[in-house]
Amino acid sequence: MSLQNLLQDWSRYRKGREEGGFHNYEHMWGMSIDLNKCIGCNACSVACYAENNLAVVGKDKYEKHQAMHWMRIERYWDEPDLGEGRVSEYQQHGASFLPMNCQQCNAATCEPVCPVAATYHTPDGLNAQVYNRCIGSRYCSNNCPYRLRYFNFYSYYEDSWPEPLNLQLNPDLSVRDKGVMEKCTFCVQRIRTAKDKAQREHRQLQDGEFTTACAQTCPTSAIVFGDMLKMYDPNSTNPSSKVIELWEEHQVELGVTEQEKHNPKIRGYRVLEHLNTDPCIMFLDRVREV
Amino acid sequence: MSKGIPEDYSKDINEDIHWAKINEDVLRSMENPRMGYWIAVGVSLFLLSFAVIAEIYQYNTGMGPSNLNWPHMWDLYIATFVFWIGMSHSGTLLSAILHIIKADWRKPIYRFAEAMTTFSLMTAGLFPIIHLGRLWNMYWVIPYYSDRGIWPNFRSPLVWDAFAITTYLTSSALFLFVGMIPDLAICRDNAKGWRKKLYTALSLGWRGDDRQWRNFRKTYLLMACFLIPLAVSVHSIVSADFAMSIMPGWHVTTFPPYFVAGALYSGCAAIITLFILLRYFFRFEEYMTIAILEKTCKLTFAISMVWTYLLFVEFAATWYGPDMVDKELLIAKFTGPYSPLFILMVFLGSVLPFTLAVEKLRRNIPVMFAVSLLLNVGMWLERYMIVTPTLSMSYEPFSHNVMWPSWVEWFILLGSFGWFGLLFLVFVKIFPSVSMYEVKEMIFHRRHLANKEIAAVMHRRLDEVEKKPSTSTTEPGLEGA
Numbered sequence: 001m002s003l004q005n006l007l008q009d010w011s012r013y014r015k016g017r018e019e020g021g022f023h024n025y026e027h028m029w030g031m032s033i034d035l036n037k038c039i040g041c042n043a044c045s046v047a048c049y050a051e052n053n054l055a056v057v058g059k060d061k062y063e064k065h066q067a068m069h070w071m072r073i074e075r076y077w078d079e080p081d082l083g084e085g086r087v088s089e090y091q092q093h094g095a096s097f098l099p100m101n102c103q104q105c106n107a108a109t110c111e112p113v114c115p116v117a118a119t120y121h122t123p124d125g126l127n128a129q130v131y132n133r134c135i136g137s138r139y140c141s142n143n144c145p146y147r148l149r150y151f152n153f154y155s156y157y158e159d160s161w162p163e164p165l166n167l168q169l170n171p172d173l174s175v176r177d178k179g180v181m182e183k184c185t186f187c188v189q190r191i192r193t194a195k196d197k198a199q200r201e202h203r204q205l206q207d208g209e210f211t212t213a214c215a216q217t218c219p220t221s222a223i224v225f226g227d228m229l230k231m232y233d234p235n236s237t238n239p240s241s242k243v244i245e246l247w248e249e250h251q252v253e254l255g256v257t258e259q260e261k262h263n264p265k266i267r268g269y270r271v272l273e274h275l276n277t278d279p280c281i282m283f284l285d286r287v288r289e290v
Numbered sequence: 291m292s293k294g295i296p297e298d299y300s301k302d303i304n305e306d307i308h309w310a311k312i313n314e315d316v317l318r319s320m321e322n323p324r325m326g327y328w329i330a331v332g333v334s335l336f337l338l339s340f341a342v343i344a345e346i347y348q349y350n351t352g353m354g355p356s357n358l359n360w361p362h363m364w365d366l367y368i369a370t371f372v373f374w375i376g377m378s379h380s381g382t383l384l385s386a387i388l389h390i391i392k393a394d395w396r397k398p399i400y401r402f403a404e405a406m407t408t409f410s411l412m413t414a415g416l417f418p419i420i421h422l423g424r425l426w427n428m429y430w431v432i433p434y435y436s437d438r439g440i441w442p443n444f445r446s447p448l449v450w451d452a453f454a455i456t457t458y459l460t461s462s463a464l465f466l467f468v469g470m471i472p473d474l475a476i477c478r479d480n481a482k483g484w485r486k487k488l489y490t491a492l493s494l495g496w497r498g499d500d501r502q503w504r505n506f507r508k509t510y511l512l513m514a515c516f517l518i519p520l521a522v523s524v525h526s527i528v529s530a531d532f533a534m535s536i537m538p539g540w541h542v543t544t545f546p547p548y549f550v551a552g553a554l555y556s557g558c559a560a561i562i563t564l565f566i567l568l569r570y571f572f573r574f575e576e577y578m579t580i581a582i583l584e585k586t587c588k589l590t591f592a593i594s595m596v597w598t599y600l601l602f603v604e605f606a607a608t609w610y611g612p613d614m615v616d617k618e619l620l621i622a623k624f625t626g627p628y629s630p631l632f633i634l635m636v637f638l639g640s641v642l643p644f645t646l647a648v649e650k651l652r653r654n655i656p657v658m659f660a661v662s663l664l665l666n667v668g669m670w671l672e673r674y675m676i677v678t679p680t681l682s683m684s685y686e687p688f689s690h691n692v693m694w695p696s697w698v699e700w701f702i703l704l705g706s707f708g709w710f711g712l713l714f715l716v717f718v719k720i721f722p723s724v725s726m727y728e729v730k731e732m733i734f735h736r737r738h739l740a741n742k743e744i745a746a747v748m749h750r751r752l753d754e755v756e757k758k759p760s761t762s763t764t765e766p767g768l769e770g771a
Contacts, residue, residue, distance in 0.1 A: 065359035065691050074688040100688070109536045114429045115448035117440070133440070135430055136353070136423015137448055138363035142681065143535045147361045147689035151423065153354030178352035179423025272685055275536060 027205075028125040028280070029186050030228040031215070032246040033099055036267075037222035040097035044214035044223060045071045047117075048101070050168070051085045051187060051213035053175050055156030069163050070184040071214050073100040089173045095272065096286060099223070101214065102127060102184035103271065103279030106254060110140035110149060116179070124191065125280065126227075129183055136179040149183045152176050153281040183218045186225070187212040207241035228254075229282070295583065299653065302395045304580045305737040309587035309730050312577075316473075316722045317480055319572040323719060326571060334711035341705015345420060353393065353423055353448070361689040362681045366699040368531070369422035369673040370706060373556065374414030375455070375528050376549070376669065380557020381407025381462065382521040384478045384754050386514035394735060395585050397728035400575040401473075402568060402714075403561050404466045410560075411459045415704050420702060447530040454527040458520055465513045471496050471506065472727040488720075524548045532676060536738040538616035539623075539680035548600040555597045555639075556669035558590040562662035564714075566655055568723060577724050580653055587646040587658065590665070594643035601640065615685055621680050627692045638668025652735060 043151040048054060055068050076096050087154050108127045110119050119134035119140055129149075141149035156177040161169060169175060172189035185213035195208040207226050215223040232254065250268025252259060259269065259278050267285040297478035319640050348356060352665045358365055387501070388396040431442050431452045442449045478489035496502060529549035532540035542548070565586065569578040608620045623632045626722040645661050652658065683690050 064354075064357065064363070065693070066354060067360070072688075076687070089569055098688075100686075110446040112443070113535065114443050115446040115449065115452070116427075117443035117446075133430070134424070135427045136425075137418075137421070138358075138423065139446070139448055139531075141361070143537065145685040147684070147686045150360055151358075151363060152352065153358065154352040178354075179425075181423070196675070241593045248511075275685070277536075 017117050024233070025125040025229065026123045027227045028229040028232065029191070029192075030125075030226065030243050030267075030280040030282070031104075031186075031212075032224045032250075032282045034222045034224075034284040035096070035098065036098060036284060037218075037220040038097045038286075039220055040073055040075065040095065041219060042073050043217045043219060044099055045069055045073055047071075047213040047217035049185070051170055052185070052189075053169050053173060054118045055152070055160040055176075056167075057156060058159070061154075063134065066153045068152070068156075068182070070148075070150065070182070071099060071101040074100055097216065098271075098283070099214070099280070100146060100148060100271075102186070103146055103277065103281050104184075104186060106278035106280065107276060109143045109145065109275075109277055113139045113143045124186060126186055126191075127233065128185065128188070129181060130271070131174060131176055131180050131182065134180045136181065138181060140181055145275050149181050152180045152182065154178055204237060206238060207239050220225065246284075247282055250282065250284060254278055254280070296607060299581050299584070301579070301736075302585070303398065303579060303729070303732060304576060304735060305733055307576060309733070312726050312729055312733075313476055313480070315574070315576070316724050316726050317477065317723070319478070319574070320719055320722060324571075327719070331713065332714050334708040334715060336705050337708025338712060339708075340701040340704075341708065344705070348420075348698055348702075349425070353421075353695060357693060359691065359693055360693060361684065361686075362678065362693040364421065364677055364693045365693070366674065366679065366703055367439045369415050369670070369677045370420075370671040371414050371417035372528055372531075372549070372676070373670045374410045374417065374706065374710075375525060376553035376556045376673070377410035377548070377560050378407045378414065378458070378554035378557065379521050379525060380461070380561050381405070381466075382517050383554050383557065385465065386517045386521070389511075389514050390518070393580050394732050394754040395445055397732045398574075398579075398724055399561065399565055399582060399586070400728075401466075401470070401725045402564055402718070402723045403557075404469065405714065405717045405721070406557075406560060406564060407761075408466050408655065409710050409717070410461065411455065411462060412713060413710045415455050415459065416706070418455075429624075439599055447527065447534045450527045450530060454524045458524045459515070461517055465517055465675035467492075468506075468509055468513060469725070470721060472498065473722045473725060475725055477722065522550055525553045532680075537684050538613060538681050539614075539619045539676070539684075542604055542607070544600055544603050547595070548604065551593060551597040551600055552669060554595045554664050554718050558586060558593055559662045559665035559669065562590065562658055563666070566659045566662070571653075572718075572723070574724060577729055580655075583651050584649075585659065587652045590662075591643050591646040591714060594639065594665070598640040601636070618680060619683050621767070622683050623675065626677050626679070626683070628675065628682070631671055632679070635668050635671035635675050638664055639671070639672055640669065662696065673682065684719070689737070702738065736757075 013272070048069070049056065052070060054070060063066065074097065076098065087148050104125070104127045106121075108119070108121070111121065111127065114120075115137055116133055118130045118133055118135070120128055122128045136151070138151055141147070141151060156174050157166075157177070161175075172191070172193070190210050191211065195205060198205040198209070205227070211225045212223075215217050215221075215225040224242050224246060226243035227238050227249065228241065228244055229236045229238045229249060230240045231244045232286070247253075247268065251261070252268035252270065255278060256273075258273055261267075261269075264287075267287065268282045269277045269285060270282055273279075353760055356367075357367075381400070384396045384403040385407075388400070419425050422428055430440075431449055433441050433444075449720070471493055474489050474493040475498065478486065478493045481489050526546035526549065529545040533545040535541060541678055562583065565578055569575055605620065608616050611617070623629065644660060652663075658761060678693075682692055714738040
């Protein structure tokens, strides 16, 4: 580390704000979640717990809102007077589900506020969290409009995985200790493994070669995961993917603040788009009979 | 002052006090601690021990026992941090701003206000450290030369905080020390034993000659000029912790001036509290007069109205603005689970200060003591009501949650008062809490204001001076030093 290095890298620090839209990345991982297909079964959440060594905090801490569900199914009940005011049928047709995992925003609000730059954007278009660097100021979580960042309020490893449960831990990633922020990584360990494998075999990474734990587990295939680089960079040699098809079909674009839709068949939207965070997850609106 | 004789409210200070008596009175306050002092020290230590226990527990267990949760990632710690930073602004106001605008009534009371600045910064600085999940890595926020080539994120307001607080702490401590040098020389001349050694070292060979005084004046003025923009920027940066975020209720453009006004406000209220305590315990009635208390009260009242104005600007901007979530949050502040605290804060911050505008109440010391404490309760609530409702109710409806802090947070909050109190109590017994040389100056000025000849010189009415040259232009306050 010399002063010259610092001066050369200075432009990296001078960036005033996060830029949305396309960046010249190696990959551009994106997702599409079809709420029409989501049945709220929570399988994605369970798969995420298993894949990413998420601590099971227990009932009391869950009630204190100290749980670590990277992938959570948000459940919203309709207002009782929605529809025709049929309160008695409330339960039958009133719930909607919204699976929420880290939106991997292109203009992430969590990134500029971290004092130690523990969260940053990787050349894969991912919003990464470096556990070793995190000092636990928790500013990122406060500045996440989706509230998708979870903090290790305790050291969970002893209580969460007592012997012999520790043997179920995924060896591809670490178990986080107290005082560290964590969040959905789009299963970065799977991305890494697949990329390494493709590189060893001297070939392109293919669409559908691997997927995230939640997408893999979803019984209705509501979650689709893939590389979206081809959509924005025509010169890219990355293959086209199912996610690109879906995004194009539903006319959702990165770097657009608000998408105007008039055709009811086009259901795509991104959560809290007007905040200009430019998330990489597209949701397909649920169509309901009124 | 003997009881029974009514105080003359029109005079800031009695011009007849002998300069030797000033030395005597102030030096007396620094020795022979009475029972009340030891009780105060005991209470401070007791409170501090609470915080130490809670912090040891939190350090070993994690942030969980404090009841912090998702989404309440910040709570009392950051609110109290902002509160203590706010407290620190009054010292600068009194010693630097009032020095530059030549309001000499500040002279008997600025020393302890400045000490308050330094000590409340020392308290405030602990909170961002305490609230870290891995506080043993706190030095990563500082840009040091690292083999790993990693730097802090210069775009983060928390890094600005670290710079701002350390700069302000260093400067205000230095300002406090520099302003004290002539007084330390007085102490040196009157001390024995270890105190003699301490003051000899600290007074930096002050002899009180002309050259020293001239350099001293220049240094002091320069530091005052440096400190004013610094103080304003420090609290603006603290407000950037919130204003730079995207959250409703935090993303407010008026936050920097609002925070600075709030800071001066709570600081002035704290000055009134400490003024009354010092006046009572050290029998400083002759220096800390009711007239000066009244002036401080008026200043506090003016600042409280500025703060109220900015508060209502914030309400109006939200109410007439386009952000529905922000508006919903504002309504929730008045009607939701935190509404008793929020309404109490508006009452204490905006309605209660009107007692300061009433002359009869202003001259009543017990009433002012209670009011000043309540004002600070209001200002603490203000910080709490900035931090917590936004966390409890932001964009994501699923995360809406009401949280009450646990004993760990309350203990650390209480302990911070113990820590501040302890520092302050040690200070008043080791250093003069009233500026002797400046009180002498003040008396000198007041004494000669009646004399038209000298008043002309002092007010630099040059045309009059040329007609009748005066001889009494010697520097005041030298005989004790």
